[in-house]
Amino acid sequence: MRSRRASAGAAPATPYGQHGRKRSNLPSAPDVPVATSAAGAERAAGAAASNPAQAVPGAGRARRLGGSIGFPLLSLLGLLVTWRVVVTVFTIPAFLLPTPEAVGQSMIENAATLLRHSRATLAEVTFGYLAAIAVGVPLGAIMASWRTVERLVYPPIVASQGIPKSALAPLFVIWFGFGIQSKIFIAMSIAFFPVVVTTLTGLKLVPGDMLNLGRTMGMNRLRLFWAIQLPHALPTMFSGFKVGITLAVVGAIVGEFVAADRGLGYLLIISISQFNTELVFAALVVLGGVGMLLYLAVMLAERLLIPWHVPDPESRAVSTM
């Protein structure tokens, strides 16, 4: 191109170089001919934008890490202090609201029990959630690909959400027994909905011109799906996956409430019936931890699978230049 322009300049028609000199009062790139100045200016802006980000990567990362861990810790501390103050000031009896220390002590004393029950719950949630994805994603994909299937299948799926899953839980226990299967099924049936909806939505959100582009490259439907539609839909799908994991926990606990011999939900029911409020709270804390852990696992998967999407402050700074 440069040589092309140079030879164009030598032609009797108006030379680029001369033209460039006439317009050389452009502030951003004074020595670049006008024909390349826009590109040059952008290049310069891009370079300038990436420099400060590269200058102190360690400091920025440390600050961000401090922020992402420090602030949640601070709010947790605030909660514990408020809790403790409320118990003392209003002299609340321990069987209604035990002190944080008492709950902590109960956690230590019952560590083995808590671990055993959380392991059971964790298994139910994980299998139920994976089943929800294994069913929800293909179903969403099929609905997104065939309009007839969508019209046929989607309305009943939406309608089924009108019935609370907790109301169906006893039925699932009758069908699948008292063991882990019924809990997996309940967890799956709750987590399934956001997964299928966001898969369908995400796949349908792909711009038509992007698919047209793929067709001019000779891609068939399958290829279009794998190479363009699915990666394009993943960010939307993961928003559903994240809602799904929290719902899967709800599903497993509801199942354990109905009929179970293990799991944190079962432990809750038992310790409430024994008025062991310390253990109730201990189980709730552990349950919160399990839920958070699972959520973090999904977030990690999101980061690994769609690194181009997870916005980090540095790249945002460049793109807004």
Place this chain on the structure above:
Amino acid sequence: MPSTLKPPREQVSRDSVGIEYRAVTKSYGPVHALDEVSFSVEPGSFVSLVGPSGCGKSTLLLMTAGLVPTTTGSILIGGGTVNSPQTELGIAFQDATLLDWRDALGNVMLQIEARHMDRSRYEPAARTLLSQVGLDGFERAYPRQMSGGMRQRVSLCRALVHDPPLLLMDEPFGALDYLTRAQLMLDLHNLWYERSKTVLFVTHSVEEAVFLSNRVIIMTPRPGRIDRTIGIDLPTPRNLHVRRSAKFSGYVDEITAAFVEQGVLHESLGAPDADREGQKVDGRPT
């Protein structure tokens, strides 16, 4: 690039092809989008379609690529009737349609990978194209890190990397600022001048059409028909100076006058303002 390029699957010819439109119509239910459009595009020429929004120019372009079926009539590319998506072409849209998960080079190379062409053979070509449009150093930049103009440049490179005989462009500079679009206009003109491809270019910018084309086809409001065809006799390669020539403004006046006659432009015959035309942004017609 070596002159013995022979892609394994697609027989992409380096020679440009002609297009022929034979009484092409398009209806969407009761709505007549296009009405008996007939014209031809000579091999190696640059033809622009201008017209008011909704006149079916974008539809015509999509039909040329075989992405939208014609209702009646036929389109022939290089003598062959279009009745399925055409692959021996490059296409660019108003939106850059880059894949967010691929960097600039990866987006250009998608064209090669999708066609199962030899990566190692075409990667140098992709890099050359990117540097020709001023993106050297940005091969590894992701779309979110690029400006709208940069993304559109990548899209232009992607349309060209496999060296197609035909280039279809649907308002590719429509969403860009004035300076960026002037730059891209020059880049496209130079690329076309070097490679002698057949280009069908849809735009609503009269100035852009005159600057780039051998021939400008003016379309009427819906149902779209060909109002008139104007041959642009300006020296090539063109540079920014040409826009200040009397001949250039003569063409712009002529096209603007056609729109006034159509009744789609009022009260502005005395001042066919190219800049205002350039800034006019509206949605793409269906």
